[in-house]
Amino acid sequence: MGNKSVMVGCFILFLILMNLALLYKLYADPRIQIVIFQSKEQTFQEQNSAMKYQQRGFGQIPILQGLHYLSKINNNKDLEKLEEKQPLQAKSQCAVVDDAYKFDCYPETFIATKEKCEARGCCWQVGLSDQTLDKKNLSGGVMGVPFCYYPKDFPGYKTGLKAITPTGFTVGLTRNTTGFYPDDIMTLVMDVRYETDYRLRIRIYDPKNARYEVPLNTPKVSKAAPTQKYSVIVSKTGESFNFAVVRKILSPGRPVVLFNTSGAAPLIFADQFIQLSTFLPSKYLYGLGEHRGSFLHSLDWRRLVTWNRDQAPHDPDTGTNLYGHHPFYLMMEDGGRSHGFFLLNSNAKETALQPAPAMTWRTIGGILDMYMFMGPSPSEVIQQYTEVIGRSFMPPYWSLGFHVCKYGYKSVNETMAVVNRMKEAKIPQDTQWNDIDYMEEYKDFTTGTDKFGDQAAMVDTLHSMGMHYIMIVDPGISNKKSSSPYPPYDLGTKMDIWIKDSQGKPLVGKVWPGDVVFPDFTNPKSYDYWTQMTKDFHDKVQFDGMWIDMNELSNFYDGSLTGCPENKYDNPPYVPAVLGGKLKAKTICPSSLQNFSMAYNVHDLYGFTETMATYQALKTVRTKRPFVISRSTFAGQGHYGGHWSGDNFARYEDMYLSIPEMLNMNMFGISMIGADICGFHDDTTEQLCQRWQQLGAFYPFSRNHNDLGKKPQDPASFSQAMQDSTRLALNVRYALLPYLYTLFHKSNAMGETVVRPLFFEFPQDVNTYSIDDQFMWGSALMITPVLTQDTTVLNTYFPACVWYDLNLGKEIVGNSSRVKMDAPMDQINVYVRGGSILPLTMASLTTTESRKNNFKLLVALNGTGQANGGLFWDDGETIGTHESGAFNMIMFTAGRNFVSSEAMKAGYTAERMLLDSLFVYGVEAAPKSVTVNSKAAQYQYSPQYKSLNVKIPLVDLLKPLSVKWM
Numbered sequence: 001m002g003n004k005s006v007m008v009g010c011f012i013l014f015l016i017l018m019n020l021a022l023l024y025k026l027y028a029d030p031r032i033q034i035v036i037f038q039s040k041e042q043t044f045q046e047q048n049s050a051m052k053y054q055q056r057g058f059g060q061i062p063i064l065q066g067l068h069y070l071s072k073i074n075n076n077k078d079l080e081k082l083e084e085k086q087p088l089q090a091k092s093q094c095a096v097v098d099d100a101y102k103f104d105c106y107p108e109t110f111i112a113t114k115e116k117c118e119a120r121g122c123c124w125q126v127g128l129s130d131q132t133l134d135k136k137n138l139s140g141g142v143m144g145v146p147f148c149y150y151p152k153d154f155p156g157y158k159t160g161l162k163a164i165t166p167t168g169f170t171v172g173l174t175r176n177t178t179g180f181y182p183d184d185i186m187t188l189v190m191d192v193r194y195e196t197d198y199r200l201r202i203r204i205y206d207p208k209n210a211r212y213e214v215p216l217n218t219p220k221v222s223k224a225a226p227t228q229k230y231s232v233i234v235s236k237t238g239e240s241f242n243f244a245v246v247r248k249i250l251s252p253g254r255p256v257v258l259f260n261t262s263g264a265a266p267l268i269f270a271d272q273f274i275q276l277s278t279f280l281p282s283k284y285l286y287g288l289g290e291h292r293g294s295f296l297h298s299l300d301w302r303r304l305v306t307w308n309r310d311q312a313p314h315d316p317d318t319g320t321n322l323y324g325h326h327p328f329y330l331m332m333e334d335g336g337r338s339h340g341f342f343l344l345n346s347n348a349k350e351t352a353l354q355p356a357p358a359m360t361w362r363t364i365g366g367i368l369d370m371y372m373f374m375g376p377s378p379s380e381v382i383q384q385y386t387e388v389i390g391r392s393f394m395p396p397y398w399s400l401g402f403h404v405c406k407y408g409y410k411s412v413n414e415t416m417a418v419v420n421r422m423k424e425a426k427i428p429q430d431t432q433w434n435d436i437d438y439m440e441e442y443k444d445f446t447t448g449t450d451k452f453g454d455q456a457a458m459v460d461t462l463h464s465m466g467m468h469y470i471m472i473v474d475p476g477i478s479n480k481k482s483s484s485p486y487p488p489y490d491l492g493t494k495m496d497i498w499i500k501d502s503q504g505k506p507l508v509g510k511v512w513p514g515d516v517v518f519p520d521f522t523n524p525k526s527y528d529y530w531t532q533m534t535k536d537f538h539d540k541v542q543f544d545g546m547w548i549d550m551n552e553l554s555n556f557y558d559g560s561l562t563g564c565p566e567n568k569y570d571n572p573p574y575v576p577a578v579l580g581g582k583l584k585a586k587t588i589c590p591s592s593l594q595n596f597s598m599a600y601n602v603h604d605l606y607g608f609t610e611t612m613a614t615y616q617a618l619k620t621v622r623t624k625r626p627f628v629i630s631r632s633t634f635a636g637q638g639h640y641g642g643h644w645s646g647d648n649f650a651r652y653e654d655m656y657l658s659i660p661e662m663l664n665m666n667m668f669g670i671s672m673i674g675a676d677i678c679g680f681h682d683d684t685t686e687q688l689c690q691r692w693q694q695l696g697a698f699y700p701f702s703r704n705h706n707d708l709g710k711k712p713q714d715p716a717s718f719s720q721a722m723q724d725s726t727r728l729a730l731n732v733r734y735a736l737l738p739y740l741y742t743l744f745h746k747s748n749a750m751g752e753t754v755v756r757p758l759f760f761e762f763p764q765d766v767n768t769y770s771i772d773d774q775f776m777w778g779s780a781l782m783i784t785p786v787l788t789q790d791t792t793v794l795n796t797y798f799p800a801c802v803w804y805d806l807n808l809g810k811e812i813v814g815n816s817s818r819v820k821m822d823a824p825m826d827q828i829n830v831y832v833r834g835g836s837i838l839p840l841t842m843a844s845l846t847t848t849e850s851r852k853n854n855f856k857l858l859v860a861l862n863g864t865g866q867a868n869g870g871l872f873w874d875d876g877e878t879i880g881t882h883e884s885g886a887f888n889m890i891m892f893t894a895g896r897n898f899v900s901s902e903a904m905k906a907g908y909t910a911e912r913m914l915l916d917s918l919f920v921y922g923v924e925a926a927p928k929s930v931t932v933n934s935k936a937a938q939y940q941y942s943p944q945y946k947s948l949n950v951k952i953p954l955v956d957l958l959k960p961l962s963v964k965w966m
């Protein structure tokens, strides 16, 4: 970083390490493992006989029709009054106040007819204008108002007896009529568990027959939390079943109804069609991945489908299924509070959104296992969510460097030519990658020595340059007969770990090597298999991480070589609006058999289970921190690996859409996320690539990658000006890595996001709710990239606080409005928030080198002349340093005329941590003298930028430091 670029200053409230106590609390590390589900549930009858329900507030309050009534609730007294205030009886059961309140009774992907609709007992009304047209027969996520919708009295479940349990209460649900999907489950149990004061869990399941449940090892709770921040209200025994979840707020606030099924579509719980609708307390809805589009969802009749698929994300806002499955949302409420909702269910599903505001979940299997998180801050919601699914893994330090890859490097020579020209251009690069080109006939765990060259020697060379190496591995194992043995196939066959077809024979699919079989990663034996394969290959080629692709599962056959049988799993009564129209499209047959369950149930866990097995294999083989990047993901995966956004396109739109993707994945607990910088498909342009390298320098996972047959797009393949700007952007990244690493630590230890939207930091500022072209690194840095062609001025939104421009050191007093900022081609605009202290190092060409550089501190004083920050440091690759204590934690504090530093933990002393300079921004007047640990020190002061630059005579950060000026 040049002097100028380190000139920074700013201000604002709370910072990284305000709560030391919190930081040092060792958080339980909820390890997630595949466990065989055993239903410990008592049957409903057993529970019922245990203890009769006692009136304790449940069921006393009738549920309301829509939230417009509930917004009038002021206090608990008003809640009681609601009993008298029943909604007006509709004249006809089909009359609805507003189109926005029509809940779709015909969600199939073809248009209903009046006859078909009425045969379901539903109401039919054809929309009169284009806006009200039912568009479900068209592809795309915008649905329009349904023509066929539920009447108010649609028969469904009735609320039965309630019983208190040690963790909350249960309610029996019964229906005596069947609905229009086969095999209604006539009796259900709703089990309400007050797991913690801020976490509620509600399970609705079949008490008689255990159904598939996601084998995610979530926290076990045996006692109800004492002072819950929520209450659950269920309709009275004998009435239609409905429930609501209310956030309790003591005066002067008002209770907020977060979830309310009354007046929405009825609960349906058939064997292969489960539906739950709710009104929502606001229109600020985020999450529900993986989809392509803006970060803030539109509630204007959208349908979001999930069923993991090898699908290049093309058109935004179509709601089509992509690589991952994350049934989690975060919602902002009035007053800056937020809550989260997680449906722990892995079956194919869709979420329909409508303007009421309301949402409908439809899944075709499993149970309804729902979590709600009360926050109230958005960051707390994510911490509460990752407490359930698992915190993000701690990455090796080198993985925070810059990565280069391309599909189509035909040889070691071609690969090394890129590494060498990057070195010559003096552009930082830590890791070189190879796509499937390195393999022999695209077969896993082979190295194509003849054609490709000596991969092992190349990796040794990279290591000698202080660099690392990662190659792709696909799950499909070639079953081709050949004269030479192919141990990956032979051993897998011997160990009997392949996914089976419904007849019990290994299912044959097709990917790059031709016909293949797939390891079943829900089979515990597959861990030994995968570890053995990883070890055998690592014995030859000393790779450092694994890139697992094609794991949706991708299959070039629909189903299998021999298609799929005709049965209720391959052709279920209801198919969510998946691409290709069938569950088997571009993947394996839903009826395929895995150890844990049918693919129908566990299909969307394939990438997740492969990531766990790969993490385990790398841990065993390398005995260092594993680094796994997976294309397919499920909730909880971030504990084991990262993700990239898949096969994007070299377009400005894709560059912008990488930001919502990155924000979403951080909310889903996957902190290590990035998009292919400069675009995967299509040829990029120099200007696009230059801007994308600037943005990509701020992806947690920063990798440039492109497709076979496309022009090279590594930064060194462009003009001098492009190289200069990329070098600068990456130098800024490398300088900030100690800060980024500390953010990853906090993500791992406490569940904080690394990259986050502005509203996580400014939840009171409603203007920030829709901003997704700017984002934050932690709480201290705001990044505002250029995302459109020929643009050199940005209209940047500044939340109300003091900011300092990282490029120029200029102070900007934010006042919740937009300001025109110059954004010349050669820079990316980054702002430091006042109140922050950032630990930095000088950039080098690799992190192996930059880790040896001295530290520097960037202190950005806030409006009251204060700032604080921290630094987590360890050897960067040993597993579990946080748990074992082999790390250092340094805390920094600043006031109007001092900066001090103190080691709160000194568990890593193998490398010295020396500080050589200090930059302070927001120093109002030129000091007359500056001392470092009471000795006079050299300094410079810039009246223009009000910045103070102090030369520190190499102080050891493990010892106390005190810098003062007068």
Ligand SMILES: *[C@@H]1O[C@H](CO)[C@@H](O)[C@H](O)[C@H]1NC(C)=O
Pocket: 011, 012, 013, 014, 015, 835, 862, 863, 864, 865, 866, 867, 868
């Ligand atoms: C400045 O930071 C301190 C410490 O983080 C905080 O207590 C104070 O309220 C902040 N002042 C302003 C104006 O944000």
Ligand SMILES: *[C@@H]1O[C@H](CO)[C@@H](O)[C@H](O)[C@H]1NC(C)=O
Pocket: 111, 134, 135, 137, 138
């Ligand atoms: C979809 O349905 C609408 C209304 O019935 C009709 O006008 C339109 O032509 C249909 N489109 C397709 C692609 O079937």
Ligand SMILES: *[C@@H]1O[C@H](CO)[C@@H](O)[C@H](O)[C@H]1NC(C)=O
Pocket: 158, 176, 177
């Ligand atoms: C079903 O339940 C409803 C409402 O409780 C009742 O009126 C009706 O008689 C019941 N029908 C049968 C067949 O049990």
Ligand SMILES: *[C@@H]1O[C@H](CO)[C@@H](O)[C@H](O)[C@H]1NC(C)=O
Pocket: 411, 412, 413, 450, 451, 452, 453
């Ligand atoms: C790679 O380059 C070396 C030295 O330039 C050469 O001897 C070798 O044949 C090349 N290998 C391939 C596979 O192109």
